[in-house]
Amino acid sequence: MTQPSNSQPASSQPDWIARWQQAARRIRVPLGFLTAALYLFELVRHAPHPQAVAWSLALVVPGLWLRGYASGTVKKNRELAVTGPYAHTRNPLYLGSMLIAAGFAVALLSWPVALALIVGFAVIYVPVIASEERFLRSSFPGFDDYCRRVPRLIPRLTPASHPGAGAGSFSFSLYLHHREYNAGMGAMLLYLCLLLLRPLLAAHMNLPR
Numbered sequence: 001m002t003q004p005s006n007s008q009p010a011s012s013q014p015d016w017i018a019r020w021q022q023a024a025r026r027i028r029v030p031l032g033f034l035t036a037a038l039y040l041f042e043l044v045r046h047a048p049h050p051q052a053v054a055w056s057l058a059l060v061v062p063g064l065w066l067r068g069y070a071s072g073t074v075k076k077n078r079e080l081a082v083t084g085p086y087a088h089t090r091n092p093l094y095l096g097s098m099l100i101a102a103g104f105a106v107a108l109l110s111w112p113v114a115l116a117l118i119v120g121f122a123v124i125y126v127p128v129i130a131s132e133e134r135f136l137r138s139s140f141p142g143f144d145d146y147c148r149r150v151p152r153l154i155p156r157l158t159p160a161s162h163p164g165a166g167a168g169s170f171s172f173s174l175y176l177h178h179r180e181y182n183a184g185m186g187a188m189l190l191y192l193c194l195l196l197l198r199p200l201l202a203a204h205m206n207l208p209r
Helices: 016-045 050-071 092-108 111-139 143-149 172-177 181-205
Strands: none
Touching: 016 092, 016 111, 016 181, 050 092, 050 172, 050 181, 092 111, 092 181, 111 143
16 A cells, blocks of 8 residues: 555544554654664674575566566555556555565574564554545545556556556655655665675674685
């Protein structure tokens, strides 16, 4: 989804979605630091295999492309995005993030990292998606029809058609406005860590190569 920038529940009464989202917001940053620390620990514990790093690109590159395409298509809070990647899945940005995270888990061949990422995505994204769907349902009358045509996460192979919707197009200015280039920069930094940090640690800490 990732269309509203600051979604709020339709009801003022607290419920499980609101409570879970509030908890997710509080733990999101600490959970991110813990996952990063676990990734660094696993990197120190064993060197990544070059073949695994290469295979990870098969997930990371499509993930970056999907996030970039989606960020250049969606107009948050202004209109319901139903074209481009949003004609295949309602949450292309989250799906792209999952592909990127899965790719870096493959690069390190670490089950602890993979498990931490799965738990983190479940804890953080489930309430966020539920809250965003509530916001979009209350803001856009055509959202329920859109939901019937397009799956929440796993994409359909052919784009869904929507009456009255144009073909849609990618906007580079939207891409820049949403600062999606940060995802690419972060991925490059992680690959530099995989390729350069481990040899440096091995040389200075007598780690097995």
